[in-house]
Amino acid sequence: MSESRAGAGTLFERTCRGIRGPRPPVWIMRQAGRYLPEYRKIRERVDFLTATKTPEIAARITLQPVERFPLDAAILFSDIMTPLEGMGVELDFAPGPILQEPVRSLETIRGLRPLDPDEGVPFVLETLGIVRAELRRDVSLIGFAGAPFTLFCYLVQGGGSKDFADARAFLRQEPDTAAELLQLLGTSMGRYLVAQARAGADALMLFDSWAGLLGPETYRSFVLPVVEDIVRAIRAEVDRPLIYFAHGGATLLPDIRGLDVDVVGIDWTLPLSRAVRDLGENAVVQGNLDPAALFAPRRALAASVDEVLEEGAAAAAHVFNLGHGIHRTTDPDQVAFMLDHIRERSLQSVTR
Ligand code: CP3
Numbered sequence: 408m409s410e411s412r413a414g415a416g417t418l419f420e421r422t423c424r425g426i427r428g429p430r431p432p433v434w435i436m437r438q439a440g441r442y443l444p445e446y447r448k449i450r451e452r453v454d455f456l457t458a459t460k461t462p463e464i465a466a467r468i469t470l471q472p473v474e475r476f477p478l479d480a481a482i483l484f485s486d487i488m489t490p491l492e493g494m495g496v497e498l499d500f501a502p503g504p505i506l507q508e509p510v511r512s513l514e515t516i517r518g519l520r521p522l523d524p525d526e527g528v529p530f531v532l533e534t535l536g537i538v539r540a541e542l543r544r545d546v547s548l549i550g551f552a553g554a555p556f557t558l559f560c561y562l563v564q565g566g567g568s569k570d571f572a573d574a575r576a577f578l579r580q581e582p583d584t585a586a587e588l589l590q591l592l593g594t595s596m597g598r599y600l601v602a603q604a605r606a607g608a609d610a611l612m613l614f615d616s617w618a619g620l621l622g623p624e625t626y627r628s629f630v631l632p633v634v635e636d637i638v639r640a641i642r643a644e645v646d647r648p649l650i651y652f653a654h655g656g657a658t659l660l661p662d663i664r665g666l667d668v669d670v671v672g673i674d675w676t677l678p679l680s681r682a683v684r685d686l687g688e689n690a691v692v693q694g695n696l697d698p699a700a701l702f703a704p705r706r707a708l709a710a711s712v713d714e715v716l717e718e719g720a721a722a723a724a725h726v727f728n729l730g731h732g733i734h735r736t737t738d739p740d741q742v743a744f745m746l747d748h749i750r751e752r753s754l755q756s757v758t759r
Pocket of ligand 1: 435436437438439440441450455482483484485486487488500502503504551567614616654732
């Protein structure tokens with residue numbers, strides 16, 4: 408067992424496992440990215456794909472937010488679509504993912520290879536190794552993957568979309584072909600996350616950014632079983648806290664409750680106490696400040712942060728985060744203020 412996991416682990420890892428510490432640990436979805444001038448500086452000379460595939464650069468970008476802010480976790484700088492290249496998908500970013508050819512036939516699907524992480528994404532594994540070696544021991548490193556349905560959305564649609572109408576139509580029109588693609592993605596992302604843990608990730612997160620487009624019926628029949636496969640594959644191989652985040656997934660929580668994950672991410676549309684009602688009082692939740700709250704004057708921002716902290720008290724334990732990715736025009740000073748405020752507030756409640 409490596410040093411970072413000896414004993415009880417970091418504040419972030421203990422909280423993920425349901426042990427409340429003196430304050431909720433904090434990290435920010437999309438914390439490495441365009442709202443940071445130091446990120447934009449690197450991106451002036453390298454494009455996004457090159458940055459994700461060059462371990463020294465990806466490692467630098469991963470470390471940027473934790474060097475600037477007192478965060479409890481770093482998240483690998485990569486994209487949910489990155490491993491798909493290793494499966495034979497041709498991909499570009501502008502700035503969101505675009506496919507050369509949407510995946511819409513059994514023939515195309517059977518032409519894809521299940522991911523072999525050592526061959527398909529060696530640069531990701533190397534990045535994790537570099538970051539873990541440079542990161543302070545009390546800061547955790549999060550590895551991640553896109554959940555099968557979210558990857559399916561981009562693959563079938565051929566790029567980003569508001570509602571992924573073509574992808575959802577494909578699910579109904581060709582359910583067996585769709586299920587085969589979802590399964591291939593499930594097997595591949597399971598292996599990908601296990602490889603990330605072995606390469607240095609202290610915790611793992613599955614982003615199901617578009618699961619909220621589905622009703623509970625469809626989610627249960629097409630999506631939940633492949634997510635369960637991934638969770639099982641990870642549990643069989645490595646011991647790491649596992650976070651599942653279904654953006655827009657408020658109506659799916661009664662089903663998500665049955666998943667064997669450590670933490671459930673909640674977006675900002677649902678108060679955490681209401682999420683706990685659906686997930687059960689033993690649930691550990693992550694979230695869920697509205698990213699737009701970072702644009703409010705400080706007093707209003709502080710009040711919104713307090714509300715999230717109070718709501719989080721309803722859960723067995725709470726990892727503070729935004730309810731979705733930080734917006735790219737966010738002022739980094741507002742982030743610093745938010746982080747100070749969380750620490751101050753938690754200290755007050757300990758000494759009160
Ligand atoms: O800091 C971090 O969170 C780690 C890095 C990270 C990126 N993408 C970097 C990125 C992570 C975890 C992701 C996940 C991701 N990518 C998701 C799931 C999380 C979510 O937001 O729901 C999704 C749906 C994508 C797909 C994607 N990639 C989109 C829609 C876009 C364009 C819009 C945007 O937010 O920038 C990307 C590109 C992307 N991924 C950028 C970054 C830093 C911007 C690239 C640039 O610098 O121009």
